[in-house]
Amino acid sequence: MLFPESVRAVAAAAEETPVHTPGYDIEAARREAREAALAEPREEVAEVRDLDADGVPCRLYVPEGADPGLVVHLHGGGFVFHDVEVHDAAARRLANRTGLAVLSVDYRRPPEHRFPAAPDDVDTVMAWLGPDGGGADLGRGPTYAHGDSAGANLALVAALRNPGRLAALALVYPFLDPDQAGESYRTAADGFDPAEAAWYWEQYAASPADLRDPDLAPLRSDRLATLPPTLVVTAEHDPLRDEGEELARRLAGEGVEVVATRYLGQVHGFWRFPDVFPAAEPLTVQVAGFLRLHG
Numbered sequence: 001m002l003f004p005e006s007v008r009a010v011a012a013a014a015e016e017t018p019v020h021t022p023g024y025d026i027e028a029a030r031r032e033a034r035e036a037a038l039a040e041p042r043e044e045v046a047e048v049r050d051l052d053a054d055g056v057p058c059r060l061y062v063p064e065g066a067d068p069g070l071v072v073h074l075h076g077g078g079f080v081f082h083d084v085e086v087h088d089a090a091a092r093r094l095a096n097r098t099g100l101a102v103l104s105v106d107y108r109r110p111p112e113h114r115f116p117a118a119p120d121d122v123d124t125v126m127a128w129l130g131p132d133g134g135g136a137d138l139g140r141g142p143t144y145a146h147g148d149s150a151g152a153n154l155a156l157v158a159a160l161r162n163p164g165r166l167a168a169l170a171l172v173y174p175f176l177d178p179d180q181a182g183e184s185y186r187t188a189a190d191g192f193d194p195a196e197a198a199w200y201w202e203q204y205a206a207s208p209a210d211l212r213d214p215d216l217a218p219l220r221s222d223r224l225a226t227l228p229p230t231l232v233v234t235a236e237h238d239p240l241r242d243e244g245e246e247l248a249r250r251l252a253g254e255g256v257e258v259v260a261t262r263y264l265g266q267v268h269g270f271w272r273f274p275d276v277f278p279a280a281e282p283l284t285v286q287v288a289g290f291l292r293l294h295g
Contacts, residue, residue, distance in 0.1 A: 002190060002237055003265030005277050010191035010237075010267060019078075020199040026111070030081055037086040041275070045092050053128040053135055056121045057106040059084040060138070061095040068141030069100045069167075069295060072125065072158070076149030076269075078175070078200035079118060080109055090272050093281075094146065097288035103129075103138065107154065114206035115216050122158045126165060142167035144291045148271055149240070150175045150200070156218050156227075156247075163226035168294035170231045170287045172271050174244050175200070176219050178211040182242025190237040192268040197239060219247060225254040231290040232258065233283060235266040259290060 002010065017024065047062040073094060075087040084091070084104045095102040107121040129139035145166050147155035152174035159169050178201040185194045205211050214221035230251055234244040241262070248260035263270070263279050274280035 001265060002267070006190070006237060006265055006267045006270070009270075009276065013191040018193060018196060019080075020193075020195050026080060030083075033077075033081055033086050034083070037088060040089045042089045043092045043096055045095050048092075051103075051135070053105075053125045054133070056124050056128075057084070058125060059088070059091070059104045059106070061091050061102040061104070063095045063099055063101070065099070066095075066101050067099050067295075070129070070138050070141065070143050071095075071098055071100050071102045071291060072122075072129075072143065072145045072155070073102050073104045074107070074122065074145065074147035074151035074154040074158070075104065076147065076151040076172075076175075076272075077109075078196075079150040079153075079204040080111070080200060083109075087272070093274070093284055094287070097284050098291055099288075100144075100291070101138065110203040115204050115210050115213070116206075118154055118204075119157045119161065119215055122154050123161055126158060126162050130165075142295050144168050144170070144294075146170040146172075146287060146291070147174070148172040149268065150204075153218065157215050159227050159230075160218060160221050160223045161215070163223070166228045168229045168231070168291050169227060170233075170290055171244070171247075172233045172283070172287070173235050173238055173240050173268055174232065174247065175240055176217065176247060177243040178205070178217050180239070182239070182246065184242040185239040188237050188241055189239040190267050192239055194239050219243065219250070224250055225256065227251060227254075227256045229257040229290075229294050230259075231287065232260045233271075233286070234260070234262045235268055235270060236262055236264045237266065238268040240268060261286065 152171035270277040
């Protein structure tokens with residue numbers, strides 16, 4: 001059953017122009033998202049600083065009394081939308097709840113920059129944080145990765161590409177399967193049309209062959225056993241639910257320490273809106289607790 005706040009969100013989504021509409025204005029949608037984000041309340045953190053990680057723009061958030069360690073945050077938005085500005089309020093909350101510095105990565109987006117631009121940018125940031133990189137000071141202490149939706153895909157791929165680098169991984173309703181094999185695409189697609197999901201994959205992939213690449217579709221990876229302790233969060237009424245839970249089952253089968261949580265009554269995207277969805281703040285606290293368990 002959809003919870004009341006989710007019913008309202010689904011009704012609002014039905015009023016929006018679908019992204020797969022011919023002539024859809026991507027730039028206008030990006031501007032609108034940034035403008036809406038600017039109106040959101042923002043928590044204070046001790047320090048906010050824009051950085052250049054060997055050519056990849058990032059924003060660093062340091063909470064008061066931060067402990068050693070860093071959370072690399074990869075924003076969602078179907079690979080196409082959102083940026084560090086849109087996720088500013090969420091990154092601030094993540095920093096304050098974890099008590100750790102958060103580095104929000106402004107990776108390149110399609111259709112201007114198709115796969116593998118985004119995971120390559122994340123790799124650049126990971127190298128920059130390494131012992132021989134310009135961000136080595138930030139890389140002191142454990143490094144974690146966190147992402148929501150498409151950002152969770154990128155966080156997972158970063159862990160697969162950089163085995164042993166991350167102390168833990170937190171994936172919030174990860175976007176993983178271009179084949180849309182999960183039954184939830186047919187039974188739980190409330191407010192997130194499977195045609196919209198397919199459009200995102202079409203923008204992201206540079207060629208049909210990319211849709212089979214494990215660095216784009218990480219459920220195809222043969223390296224899942226290399227992952228650090230991983231939290232996988234899904235929403236009950238989300239077409240991506242089954243692929244996230246399939247990932248969790250595969251990780252358990254590979255011997256990876258994994259915790260999987262399904263949030264009942266929730267729809268895709270709920271985590272970023274604590275003023276709308278009462279479950280968003282408990283989820284942020286859950287993510288923080290999971291990461292801190294693995295310091």
